[in-house]
């Protein structure tokens with residue numbers, strides 16, 4: 094990073110010294126933007142504004158559990174940037190949620206949403222509520238209490254939340270119901286809704302499918318493909334499940350999945366039947382991934398070490414790695430293990446799952462590396478398609494949505510690839526995605542007087 098960018102970065106740290114995840118996300122983007130500012134010095138002012146959230150909302154979420162005991166959680170919505178469209182981004186319910194994590198996610202979302210080519214600004218929100226082990230009734234009362242405050246800050250043309258870790262179809266349903274009751278109107282204010290009340294076909298699949306479409310494009314630049322490739326996937330939630338499905342569709346062999354308790358290694362490969370079993374385990378029975386190893390022969394289960402909690406999975410010998418669980422789940426050492434096993438490509442399904450040391454290790458060793466803000470953009474892109482369908486009061490077929498999703502992912506790949514070349518960093522998708530995502534937002538901010 095040069096001295097100009099370093100001064101922007103130092104001011105970000107000075108303002109919020111205790112936000113390491115946010116600093117990490119900002120540092121990577123500022124690093125990428127050095128050649129842009131050299132070519133367009135006028136954009137330095139934009140950079141100084143783009144690292145500051147437009148608005149941060151924090152609120153109390155009180156709720157009663159099934160025993161009548163009272164709990165208080167903290168709710169947030171970070172409205173980071175609205176230069177190119179309404180704030181758009183998911184809600185995360187996880188005990189680790191704090192302002193640093195949500196600011197990093199909202200910041201990344203600004204560039205990701207820009208890359209989709211759709212008119213969406215960037216936002217993120219959530220709560221330190223832990224849905225694990227809670228009954229449906231408890232989750233419903235929590236969601237209703239959360240929305241009793243959030244509803245006044247969002248709207249179909251203002252801010253459109255969706256799912257993320259711990260927030261899936263069940264939670265979106267409860268949140269939508271309470272929004273509708275309070276606002277007294279039926280609008281497309283959330284995405285990831287159920288099919289019967291305005292949800293889009295393919296939205297549940299979109300992040301995982303999009304990830305694999307992107308990775309396929311990236312592999313093709315080196316005349317490689319998923320056909321016959323062994324694939325390590327982490328996580329076993331929404332993104333991991335549908336990444337697994339699309340890898341199978343393209344002839345690859347997924348051999349791992351995980352949750353926060355541990356990971357499974359199935360050398361024979363996770364086929365459609367096993368994946369259906371896992372989807373039922375995770376989405377209906379809400380069980381642990383260990384049960385997969387208990388149920389199927391020849392599967393090995395390894396419990397997590399406390400920190401880093403996925404340690405071990407990345408030592409499995411694979412051709413392609415798709416981290417789909419959470420931030421900083423592949424550190425420098427784990428990246429080196431993948432490199433030692435001659436991994437061809439790593440594509441981020443999660444947001445920022447690779448530490449800066451891991452990214453550096455992949456790039457230094459010629460591994461194809463796709464940053465999440467490009468490779469996991471299929472989820473929010475399809476949310477954008479859900480917003481369009483809601484505005485039109487129409488719904489498109491599965492094929493129509495999937496074709497649009499695929500076209501968007503191919504285009505994001507092309508844009509990131511060509512932008513990296515243009516700025517003299519061929520094959521560097523991190524730089525390409527950051528620069529391409531930035532330029533559209535920067536132009537809009539400048540045209541609008543950087544309000």
Ligand code: NDP
Nearest residue numbers: 257258259300328329330331332352353418419443444472
């Ligand atoms: P889910 O809640 O559906 O699944 C998350 C999975 O990751 C679970 O298997 C969970 O295990 C595991 N996990 C979560 N936190 C940790 C942790 N701290 N350590 C180890 N394992 C963990 O979430 P999603 O699949 O929706 O999201 C996964 C990632 O993808 C996140 O980074 C999210 O931001 C990103 N993403 C999601 C999109 C979407 O459309 N849903 C779009 C783009 C990115 P356990 O159940 O034990 O907690």
Ligand code: 2IT
Nearest residue numbers: 182183255257472473476
């Ligand atoms: O990180 C993400 O892009 C998401 N969680 C999806 C956001 C959305 O609005 O669909």
